[in-house]
Amino acid sequence: MMKVFRNWVHKYFSDEEAVVLAVVLALGFAIIITFGSKLAPLLTGLVLAYLLQGIVTLFKRWGLPHWLSVWLVFLLFLGGLGTVFGVVIPLVWKQMAALFNELPRMLAEWQSQLMHLPERYPAFVSEGQIERLILTANAEFGQFGQWLLSQSLASLPMLLNIIIYLVLVPILVFFFLMDSKKLGDWLVSRLPEExxxxxxxxxxxxxxxxxxxxxxxxxxxxxxxxxxxxxxxxxxxxxxxxxxxxxxxxxxxxxxxxxxxxxxxxxxxxxxxxxxxxxxxxxxxxxxxxxxxxxxxxxxxxxxxxxxxxxxxxxxxxxxxxxxxxxxxxxxxxxxxxxxxxxxxxxxxxxxxxxxxxxxxx
Known part of the structure; x- marks a missing residue:
């Protein structure tokens, strides 16, 4: 058994660079899994900056200086963020609240439609089966309502997290875009030469x-x-x-x-x-x-x-x-x-x- 294990290690980890790559990948995943919730604003800013970097590069190809390209992209990002939080999310939230208010009526109509099935298809569906299905659906909706209530009671910490994200993430995105070369050079300098x-x-x-x-x-x-x-x-x-x-x-x-x-x-x-x-x-x-x-x-x-x-x-x-x-x-x-x-x-x-x-x- 030990011989098989040694042969496997020699086969895949005899190269020094392979060992370094494995350590880097394992360390990166361990940090994200362990500290992902605490580093979430930082990681979100990094992801958004990575998404916007292509537009910065495009502006620089058109002859604009780096600082101007970053500012233009950052202003576009702020405009899109304002549109999402000022228009899209309030509209979606309003419609979601209206849907939850209308769910009891939808459920009652759904139950009335189901009760007609035994009359139309008595050979396939019985009243007992429909009643059991309705009881199960009511229990599931009840559990969903309890979950929704618990989520609403915990909305204050979530609101604070949203405020933190709205303040920190745009700042992080700006600095990631502005100093991308410096940060990249610093990271590369910490890697092995080989x-x-x-x-x-x-x-x-x-x-x-x-x-x-x-x-x-x-x-x-x-x-x-x-x-x-x-x-x-x-x-x-x-x-x-x-x-x-x-x-x-x-x-x-x-x-x-x-x-x-x-x-x-x-x-x-x-x-x-x-x-x-x-x-x-x-x-x-x-x-x-x-x-x-x-x-x-x-x-x-x-x-x-x-x-x-x-x-x-x-x-x-x-x-x-x-x-x-x-x-x-x-x-x-x-x-x-x-x-x-x-x-x-x-x-x-x-x-x-x-x-x-x-x-x-x-």
Missing amino acids: RRLMVEVWTEMNQQIANYIRGKVVEIIIVGAVSYICFVVLGVNYAALLAVLVGLSVLVPYIGAAVATIPIAMIGLFQWGWSSEFLSLIVVYGVIQALDGNVLVPVLFSEAVNLHPVAIIAAVLIFGGLWGFWGIFFAIPLATLFKAVLYAWPRGVEAAGSEEESVEQA
Whole structure:
């Protein structure tokens, strides 16, 4: 057993750079897992600065000085932040409160519709089954109401956290953008001189991750805005709330669109019943999803992430469970990083064997 373990260690950790890379990755993940909640404003500012760095680079290519590019991007960022917190969030919150107030009426109507099923389909559904289903649904809604009450009672600390984020994060974003070169040089100076493997992995991943993250942000904005416009034109209730849900659903590949379909169909069904308006809503939502998957995604993500669907879903589950929203957002980049490290990792025994075979063939 020990011999197998020694051979495995020699195979994958005989290279000094591999050991350094493993230590750096393990230390980075340990810091995020252990101190992630305390460093959340810092990490959020770093992520946002990383997203905005591409626009700064674009302005600099147009001939603008670094300081002016940073100020322009920072002002655009503040404008977008003001729009989100001044317009989008209040509208979504208002519609969410209206939806919660209307839930009892929706539940009563849903129960009345269910009670007609035994009359229409007596061979498939009985009154006892419907009654048990209604009791189960009422219990679930009761637990949800208790959870909602507990969340509202704990809203004061959450409000303080939001205020802290609104103050600290923009300041951190500005300094990360303004001093990006200094911070990068300082970080590089702390790394070992022999860092070929780290440079190889970073070079392969940097552009791909940057394109993916920025493209995903643009996709969320476009899909959410188009959905909101379509829902308003169709006269759907809670259009802003549903549009935010549809926009965020693109974060979870293969699953998000299917999950977002349920509340959209339920609200449309309660609003119009089985009518032409309901069918129009479903058709429009299907067209939005089709255009997103077949037009928008290929345009935004020219360099496709070559990952198996099972690997993507596993990454969403694992990193989402560890870090919540940001874990879901960065699930595919982190999975791609893991794949890049896996492929670039030196294998001492195999490399030595291949070198010996090439010498013998020569």
